[in-house]
Every structure is written in C-alpha cells, then in structure tokens.
Amino acid sequence: MSQTLQDTETASPFEPDEVEQITRAAWHYYNDGLTQNEVADMLGVSRIKVSRLLEKGRQSGLIELRINAPHAGCLTLQKQLISAFGLVDARVVPSASELPVVPRIGRAAASFLMQKLEPNDLLAIGWGETVATALRYASPTFPQNNVSLVSLTGGVSAYVSTTGLYGPQSNAHLIPTPLRVSSQELAEMLRLEPYVRYVLDMAATARMALIGVGVVSSAATLVRYGYCTSTEIELFARRGAVGDILGYFYDAQGEILDLDIHRHVVAIRVEDLRHIPNRAAAAAGLQKVDAILGLLRGRLANILITDQATAEELLRRGK
Numbered sequence: 001m002s003q004t005l006q007d008t009e010t011a012s013p014f015e016p017d018e019v020e021q022i023t024r025a026a027w028h029y030y031n032d033g034l035t036q037n038e039v040a041d042m043l044g045v046s047r048i049k050v051s052r053l054l055e056k057g058r059q060s061g062l063i064e065l066r067i068n069a070p071h072a073g074c075l076t077l078q079k080q081l082i083s084a085f086g087l088v089d090a091r092v093v094p095s096a097s098e099l100p101v102v103p104r105i106g107r108a109a110a111s112f113l114m115q116k117l118e119p120n121d122l123l124a125i126g127w128g129e130t131v132a133t134a135l136r137y138a139s140p141t142f143p144q145n146n147v148s149l150v151s152l153t154g155g156v157s158a159y160v161s162t163t164g165l166y167g168p169q170s171n172a173h174l175i176p177t178p179l180r181v182s183s184q185e186l187a188e189m190l191r192l193e194p195y196v197r198y199v200l201d202m203a204a205t206a207r208m209a210l211i212g213v214g215v216v217s218s219a220a221t222l223v224r225y226g227y228c229t230s231t232e233i234e235l236f237a238r239r240g241a242v243g244d245i246l247g248y249f250y251d252a253q254g255e256i257l258d259l260d261i262h263r264h265v266v267a268i269r270v271e272d273l274r275h276i277p278n279r280a281a282a283a284a285g286l287q288k289v290d291a292i293l294g295l296l297r298g299r300l301a302n303i304l305i306t307d308q309a310t311a312e313e314l315l316r317r318g319k
Helices: 018-030 036-043 045-062 069-085 101-116 129-145 158-162 182-193 196-203 230-238 260-264 285-295 310-316
Strands: 001-006 062-067 089-094 122-125 150-153 172-175 209-213 242-246 248-250 278-282 303-307
Touching: 018 036, 018 045, 018 062, 036 045, 045 062, 062 150, 069 089, 069 248, 069 310, 089 310, 101 129, 101 158, 101 209, 122 129, 122 285, 122 303, 129 158, 129 209, 150 158, 150 196, 158 172, 158 310, 172 196, 182 196, 182 260, 242 285, 285 303, 303 310
Parallel strands: 089 303, 122 150, 122 209, 150 172, 209 278, 278 303
Antiparallel strands: 001 062, 242 248
C-alpha cells in the first residue's frame, strides 16, 4: 500500500502549519511505519492529535491511500458485480492462468463460508466439484462452531464422506439417493420417503447455501459422473439450456426449462431453494460465463464467488 500527499498550495482549506503537521504525521505513520505514539513524540503532540490529523488528511483528500496489490482491482469488481446483478455479496480472486480453477475457487468459497457462517448455523450444500473442494477446506472449522450440513440433492454423500463430516456422530443430513434416478415414478416415491422428505424440508430452512454451476457441454460434471449422456446434453442445449444447478437446467434468462430429466431428479424444488436467504454460487472460467449469467439473471443465486477474468466478462456481457 502506498500513500500520496496532494499539493495543497492552491485553495487549501488548512493553515500552512496544519498542512505541515498532517504531512509529517502521514509520512512518519505510513511511509516510516511508526506507531501513532511514536509520531506523537516526534511532533510533540498527543496520540489523539495524530489520529485526528491523519483522519482529517484522509477525509479532505490531502492524503490518498492506494493499494498496489492484485486484490485491489478485485475489490472494485466485487462492488460492480453486486451493483450490476443485485447481489447480496460477491468474492473475486485474482486470475492465475497457470493454476487450476476449481481449487482456487473452492478455497475462496471456503474462506467466505468461514467468515459468514455463525455458530449453530445450517449450511445447505449442492452438487459439484467446487462445492466438494470448498467443504474439504472449510470442514475443520465446522465441528468447533457446531455448523450442520444438509444436502440440497441426492448424490453428495460420496464427496462429503471424504471431508470427515459424515458419519454416525456427525451433523450432516444427506439425501441417501443418487442425484438422478431411472424413472419419474421412482423419484416421486423417493421424495415421499420420510427421511428424504425430512432432509428436503430441512434444507429449505438453511440460512446459507453453497451451490456449483454446471455447463451444458460433454465435459460437464453431470456427464462425467454418469447422470447425463452427451446426447442428452446436446438436446438440452438445442432447447435453450445454458447451465444447470442441482440437476435443473435453465435458459439464458435463468428460467427453468420443461425437461423430462427434472422429473427424475431427487433434489429440493427451485421455489424452495429461493427461500434460503443467502445462496452462494461458486464458479469460474470463461466457458461458464453463459451459465453464470443465466443464473444471476434468474436470481437463482444472490452471492457469487468467482475469479477476475470471469467477473470482467460477466460485467462486459451483462450490460
């Protein structure tokens, strides 16, 4: 971080002696790294006086603070995303093309959760590799804060079990089914099973949810895990799908499409998902921009965790 002292010889609101005091106080405090007590001793004034000089200098513009770090631009992007898409919050990490995206966004999502989750909170979790990565990073803090997990879909127990959060003594409430089953009739039967119904009802009461964002391509996680075929994905794309959350595919405006697959999914209903006040989507990559845009336009999530390049493209195309 660097500091700039503006030239105040023209139209200065201060007396020359006060300008000199502010300048000396700022130089010693910011550039020399002295404490306010040490600066006070050097100037022969009280520490309170030094604090007031620094505050007066900042408020008047005599002192300007500039953060020379990659996160500085990201903080600006966060504010722009919140404003452009009506978000509750956003997190943007600096792009690093040489590093894999999922671990970096997963770590950022974990950091967000650790900052925002309160003791005894209930965290609803969706499907996806980024969600799984975030849980692995954040899981050590959950037991000490008595944070419980509840799944928004079936199919998540496989990766939650790798975090150490799922077991006889855990506070993880997971739907014990696949994400997608073979028929509409079986899905309806499973949703009526008492424990599955209990978990789905509990998920709607969570204060915070973390979800991944799927792309409509043969490389999608749903395809790799065998929940969709490449042929189905191509059909969904032709019907206007740009992305999915929790196995529900939506169009460019975030409207859920009328697809047969949705009747085979064991997951919370989208209208119930909207009852969760803080819905954080963790996703990045230029190949996901269409999916993220649709998600935000449809208010399917109101918090976004992404990287700098993705944020810039979202803002450019979201105008």
